[in-house]
Amino acid sequence: MEEQRAPAAGSSRRWRTGPAWWSREGDRVRWPWRSTVLVTAFVLIGSHFAAESQVDERAPLDAFARLLLLAAGAQLLWRHRYPVAVAFGTAAAVMVYLGAGYPYGPVFLTVALSCFGAIVAGHRRAAWAAMGTLWAGHVLVAHWLYRWLPPSGDSAAPWGQEIVVAAWVVAIGALSELVRTRREQWAREREERARAARRRADEERLRIARELHDVLAHSISVINVQAGVGLALLDTDPEQARTALTTIRAKSKEALGEVRQVLDTLRAPGAAPRAPAPGLGRLPELVAQAASAGLAVDVEGETPRLPPATDLAAFRVVQEALTNVVRHSGSRHARVRLDHDRRTLRIRIDDDGPATGADAGGSGNGLAGMRERAAALGGTIEAGPRPDGGFRVLAALPVTPKEDDR
Known part of the structure; x- marks a missing residue:
């Protein structure tokens, strides 16, 4: 399975289209070339060996059969961009393949993968409809239309086979639903963690703003009063004015120290403060x-x-x-x-x-x-x-x- 491109700065990942290896990033989707080639090759080679074991039961593989197998596999290249269309497209290709009497084999894998991706991407009804349509078409061909379709002299398929096919359809759908549910749960948990982190950051900013307000409001008020006293007594009582200026110097130094402590905490969250926090002592x-x-x-x-x-x-x-x-x-x-x-x-x-x-x-x-x-x-x-x-x-x-x- 291919890895998704890293998102550009500032872009947001939308969960609806599924996990990273089949999701959109803006309007760009990674084309799954490697997995598509591997699956298509597996289907072609596997169908060849399946045909050898069903020589007397099914029609031999010809150019049209291989073209259908290639079409079913090649559609998987678009399964990330158009999951609904690919689910129905692969089901239609496999339905024509079976209706033409060609051998059973790994061709069903293309439908399973396309419907799996569609369910996980959120298109549940479409995927179930595609699988249900394929199963119903198979029942129709195997128990009624087989009289007029190749291979000649074919007989009706046993109903036990249909039960097995239905069980596989349900199993694939159930696995897809389980994966979809788990992915959505993980996405919700990630969002909850992100919200909690944002909430903690907001609370920390509020705490620092409150601390700075308390330090600066008190210190600047004292400095303002002392500055007024110093100005008023500068000519008449220089000694008292000097005392006021000394108080201003001490208070401003203290305020700078407390502000520096708060800012140090902001720069290094969780670090121990250099000085004890003030208290009623x-x-x-x-x-x-x-x-x-x-x-x-x-x-x-x-x-x-x-x-x-x-x-x-x-x-x-x-x-x-x-x-x-x-x-x-x-x-x-x-x-x-x-x-x-x-x-x-x-x-x-x-x-x-x-x-x-x-x-x-x-x-x-x-x-x-x-x-x-x-x-x-x-x-x-x-x-x-x-x-x-x-x-x-x-x-x-x-x-x-x-x-x-x-």
Whole structure:
């Protein structure tokens, strides 16, 4: 069986036309020269030996018989491009061959191969119709028309022979159906694996985008505030302006490091990170950074021992909430409360407001990212204005990882 041409870049393989060695690639089909020549030669040679063993029973092979054998075999050259036409064409050639009284032999192989290919390519009814037509024609010739057809003096064929022929037809059809079913199953499995790979790639891109947003939004907010302080005090208080510039330098260096870590993960999926992922152990650092941006933060409660994914999500939730207070709230005071039991860590971040723009609590991307983080772990995020003014973020994250994350 011939190998199919390698598809051009960007082309898609259509399953309907079957496996690679008999499928289309665009409008180009590999011509099966070698297999066609081998089958045709086998049919011609095998029929010659069959004729020698049936000298007294069937008509001898002549030029017309060999022409029919050659036509039946040569049609297989088009079995990839026109499977239905070839199935009926080979059946018709074999029917004429049998009707002329020529010897039984491997000529049936041409019909078997053409119908096998047609079924696997998806043309099931046509293939079954071609095989059924051949069998019915054989019954008609062997039990009625034999009186008027060569060889002379021929008698009706035994019905047991017809049962054997019918059994072979059913066996060939059943094998073809089995192959077709298995190929379709493999194609579905390949498509499922491809969809799963695309889904994992999408989830990884979303994770990286969320991580970059959280790192950059927080860092740039602190840098923006410190830059404003430095500009305001540049002439009146140079020392304080120097402190602001030092904070900007440290924060930008930290942000670059975290961004580099995220990008390293993108370039080498599955590689261990060079630095540990941040967690609530760095909460005092967040509080200090918020203080340098003019936001006083009170922290209540203790941090339990958390899985790495939950620890990172909790850190990012607090980081995003404090960043939103700095950027979108007129309040200079925020409260972070941590509470936990054996299953859930609850985080509450409050500020007293008022909002300094239309995007109270954030522009939407940060809140969406927090909700996606929590949902991925089996937790929840609630965020919105408080009845007495200000804004509140409530997070509930699992203390123990989900079974499928272990």
